[in-house]
Amino acid sequence: MSDNNTHQLDDSDFITLEFDDGVTVECEIMGVFESGGKEYIALIPDDGSDDVYIYGYKEISDDEFELIDILDDDEFERVTEDFEKFTDDPE
Numbered sequence: 263m264s265d266n267n268t269h270q271l272d273d274s275d276f277i278t279l280e281f282d283d284g285v286t287v288e289c290e291i292m293g294v295f296e297s298g299g300k301e302y303i304a305l306i307p308d309d310g311s312d313d314v315y316i317y318g319y320k321e322i323s324d325d326e327f328e329l330i331d332i333l334d335d336d337e338f339e340r341v342t343e344d345f346e347k348f349t350d351d352p353e
Contacts, residue, residue, distance in 0.1 A: 277305070279315070279329075294319050297344035298337070303329065304345060316341055 275291045289305035292314065296302070303319040316338075318330030332338045 276308070279305070279307075289315060293348070295345060295348045297341045302332075302341050302345070303327075304348075314345075316345060 276288055277291060278286050278288050280286045288308040290308060292304040292306050294301055294303050301319040301321075303317055305315040305317070307313055307315060316332065318332055320328040320330060322328055332341060
């Protein structure tokens with residue numbers, strides 16, 4: 263992920279990620295969920311894969327947020343487990 267990881271929300275539920283290597287990927291915002299007292303966001307890349315990108319989420323204002331890379335392996339494992347519970351929940 264690039265150093266510029268602040269994004270603005272608009273009427274769509276899509277954002278464009280730009281990685282350090284210059285590759286950009288359009289992603290649909292699947293949702294924001296909580297794990298361990300922090301908020302995270304799940305993104306579905308529009309590239310035909312079954313991948314889901316999960317980042318830390320920090321709301322800056324009503325229409326702007328920051329994505330935070332999850333660098334700790336234990337945190338990432340916990341967050342992905344909570345994400346699976348979030349997606350399996352029928353509510």
